[in-house]
Structures are given as structure tokens and as C-alpha cells.
Amino acid sequence: MFETELSRSFEREYGSSPLLIASAPGRVNLIGEHTDYNDGFVFPAAIDRRISIAVSRRSDKRVRAFSLDFSQRDEFSLDRIERSEAVGWSNYIRGVIVQFQKAGLEVPGMDLVMSGDVPIGSGLSSSAALEVAMSETIRALTGIELDKVRMALMSQAAEREFVGVQCGIMDQFVSTLAEEGTALFVDCRDLSFRNIALPAGIKVVVCDSKVQRRLEASEYNRRRSECESAARKLNDELGGIRALRDVTLEQLESHGRMLTDAEFRRARHVVGENERVLAMVEALEEGNSVCIGKLLYRSHESLRDDYEVSCRELDTLVELARNVSSTVGARMTGAGFGGCTVNLVEADGTEEFCAKVGVGYERESGIRGEIYVCEPSAGVSSVRP
Numbered sequence: 001m002f003e004t005e006l007s008r009s010f011e012r013e014y015g016s017s018p019l020l021i022a023s024a025p026g027r028v029n030l031i032g033e034h035t036d037y038n039d040g041f042v043f044p045a046a047i048d049r050r051i052s053i054a055v056s057r058r059s060d061k062r063v064r065a066f067s068l069d070f071s072q073r074d075e076f077s078l079d080r081i082e083r084s085e086a087v088g089w090s091n092y093i094r095g096v097i098v099q100f101q102k103a104g105l106e107v108p109g110m111d112l113v114m115s116g117d118v119p120i121g122s123g124l125s126s127s128a129a130l131e132v133a134m135s136e137t138i139r140a141l142t143g144i145e146l147d148k149v150r151m152a153l154m155s156q157a158a159e160r161e162f163v164g165v166q167c168g169i170m171d172q173f174v175s176t177l178a179e180e181g182t183a184l185f186v187d188c189r190d191l192s193f194r195n196i197a198l199p200a201g202i203k204v205v206v207c208d209s210k211v212q213r214r215l216e217a218s219e220y221n222r223r224r225s226e227c228e229s230a231a232r233k234l235n236d237e238l239g240g241i242r243a244l245r246d247v248t249l250e251q252l253e254s255h256g257r258m259l260t261d262a263e264f265r266r267a268r269h270v271v272g273e274n275e276r277v278l279a280m281v282e283a284l285e286e287g288n289s290v291c292i293g294k295l296l297y298r299s300h301e302s303l304r305d306d307y308e309v310s311c312r313e314l315d316t317l318v319e320l321a322r323n324v325s326s327t328v329g330a331r332m333t334g335a336g337f338g339g340c341t342v343n344l345v346e347a348d349g350t351e352e353f354c355a356k357v358g359v360g361y362e363r364e365s366g367i368r369g370e371i372y373v374c375e376p377s378a379g380v381s382s383v384r385p
């Protein structure tokens with residue numbers, strides 16, 4: 001359905017049919033927040049909201065792009081790709097093309113139309129979805145061999161080098177490698193991963209605070225450097241520490257005095273959060289709801305108090321969820337500073353959950369949030385329409 005509409009828009013824009021349509025999903029992270037760039041563990045799932053790109057080849061070296069959602073066009077030459085100050089979304093496209101060129105892969109001229117239903121700026125990784133969809137667009141159009149892990153890494157590099165957020169690998173990785181009905185456990189050090197089925201009786205529910213993330217890029221990059229300096233100092237003292245992944249809570253407690261207060265608390269979050277991811281995988285496999293709930297709430301508290309990336313509205317959403325009897329657990333998800341919470345909810349209680357949290361949030365914050373019951377979905381794909 002969506003593909004037919006996109007094809008029609010493509011025809012209206014360029015006067016011919018697209019050759020193929022690539023798409024990639026947004027994601028919600030169940031647990032393992034701000035751990036990916038510390039070589040740690042993450043456990044996200046792809047959601048049933050995607051960004052799609054329809055494409056056809058051109059014989060010259062130009063790229064024309066039309067975003068249906070922004071009603072905006074862009075055009076540039078493949079010979080000299082620079083950051084666009086005028087068209088924000090185009091930088092994700094441009095950044096990916098640059099990565100392919102850097103890898104020595106020939107990128108042809110293209111006409112593109114894109115659209116999607118991943119909410120933008122809500123912490124559900126619309127940017128990763130766009131980058132990964134663009135990587136798949138080029139891969140499928142040119143027929144080059146590109147394994148999925150490499151595709152995720154190139155998409156991440158586009159964001160880091162071209163957009164300027166020093167993000168980890170989680171978002172692009174799950175948008176590329178997810179499988180339907182599962183969440184993806186990833187060891188971000190060696191990029192080994194495992195798809196883990198979610199229990200049928202539990203639904204993943206996302207509550208969007210509708211608070212646009214504030215100061216995200218600068219604060220995000222700052223957290224990252226605080227973690228790196230904490231790891232460096234601990235390594236000087238203890239040796240063998242490449243990243244906070246290598247630190248135990250005991251080590252942190254006995255050697256934490258050489259860290260600043262902020263470094264100590266950031267490190268305490270990361271060390272605890274890595275343990276929580278491992279415990280969560282076990283608890284899910286055992287179907288231990290009590291344990292799942294405790295881990296999610298503890299993760300939220302740690303992000304709020306030690307990592308300081310939550311905000312009042314996210315805290316309100318978590319508290320409201322906690323008071324609904326069908327909630328297994330809740331926490332903020334993604335980079336923070338606004339955006340969404342993730343909630344695991346008993347399947348037969350999702351209606352009650354949505355009603356109570358929706359009404360309560362509007363009453364307490366004055367903001368009408370949005371609630372999505374998500375189906376964990378498959379990663380990147382492409383079709384010939």
C-alpha cells in the first residue's frame with residue numbers, strides 16, 4: 001500500500017516508475033542505554049515504522065531528492081558533496097553517499113523520493129532509518145556485495161562524520177539486522193549479536209512525550225567524552241581498560257576517587273547498565289516479569305540520576321506507567337533529553353495502559369503525548385515495485 005503511494009509520487013515527480021524501493025525501520029531500545037559507545041551491550045528492537053526510498057538511476061552524476069514529508073527538494077552533484085545548511089535531511093543522504101565513495105564504490109546518479117512514518121526527533125532513530133534505507137538503496141541499485149554489518153557501520157559513519165553526532169552503533173545496527181518478533185542483543189565491542197524472541201504475552205509500548213530533544217548533540221557528545229576520560233583515568237591506575245565495558249563496580253568504587261563527580265556517576269551508570277542488559281536477556285528468556293520490571297525501572301533511575309539525560313516529562317511518563325497494573329516495567333529510551341519511554345506491558349492490558357497513561361500525562365504535563373503499541377519488525381529490505 002505504502003509502496004504504491006510512494007511509486008505514484010515518484011512518477012508524478014520524475015515522470016517514470018522507480019526501479020526499486022528500499023526501506024529501513026526505526027527502533028526502540030529495551031535496555032542498554034548509552035552503553036554502545038562504551039563497548040558495552042545493547043538490546044533494541046526494530047519497530048513497525050519505516051522510512052522508504054524509491055529510486056531510479058540517472059545517466060549523469062547528479063542526485064535529485066524529494067522528501068514527501070518535508071515537501072522539500074534537493075539536488076547536488078556526486079563530484080563534490082558538501083554539507084547542506086539549507087536542507088537538513090539531505091545530509092543523511094549525502095553522508096551515506098560519501099561513505100560509499102570513500103570505500104571506493106562507484107555511486108551512480110539517482111532520482112530519489114522518500115517518505116516514512118518514523119516520528120522525527122522523538123528518539124526512535126528516524127535518522128538511522130534514513131541512513132540505512134539510503135545504504136540499501138545504493139546497494140540494491142548497484143548490485144554490489146555488502147554484508148549487513150558493514151552496511152550498519154557505513155551508515156553510522158555517515159552520521160558521525162557528516163551530521164556530527166558521535167553516536168554509537170546501536171541504531172544503525174538494529175535497523176539493518178533486526179528480525180521480526182525479536183529484539184537484538186548486541187555486544188558492541190565485537191559486534192556479535194543474537195535475535196531473542198519476545199514473549200507472546202508481553203507488548204512493547206512506546207510513549208512519546210512530544211518533548212523535542214533539547215541540546216541532544218552537544219550533551220550527547222559531552223557524555224561520551226566524560227565516559228572516555230573516566231576510562232582513561234581508570235586505565236592509568238588499573239591497566240587493561242580500553243573502555244568502561246572493562247570496569248567492574250568494585251573497581252569503580254575502590255578507584256573512583258581519581259574521577260570527577262560527573263565522571264564517576266557516568267561510569268556508574270554504564271557499568272550498572274551493562275549488567276542490567278545481561279540480566280534482562282536472562283529474565284526475558286525465563287519469562288521472569290518481576291525481574292524484567294526491576295531492571296527497567298533501575299535503568300531509568302540511573303539515567304535520570306547518574307547519567308542525567310532524562311527530563312521531567314519522561315519521569316512523569318515512567319511514574320504513570322508504574323501505577324498501571326498491567327505494566328511490567330518502564331524507562332526512558334534512546335539518547336534522552338526528551339523523546340520517548342519504552343514500556344513492557346501485559347498484552348491483555350495494553351488498552352488500559354494507553355488510556356491511563358495518555359490521560360494522566362496530559363493532566364500532569366499539559367501536553368498531549370502519543371502512544372504506540374509496537375510490533376518488533378524486520379530490518380532493512382528492498383523490493384522492485
Ligand code: GLA
Binds near residue numbers: 032036168
Ligand atoms: C542515540 C545514539 C545511539 C545510543 C543511544 C543511547 O540513539 O545514536 O548510538 O548511544 O543514543 O543509548
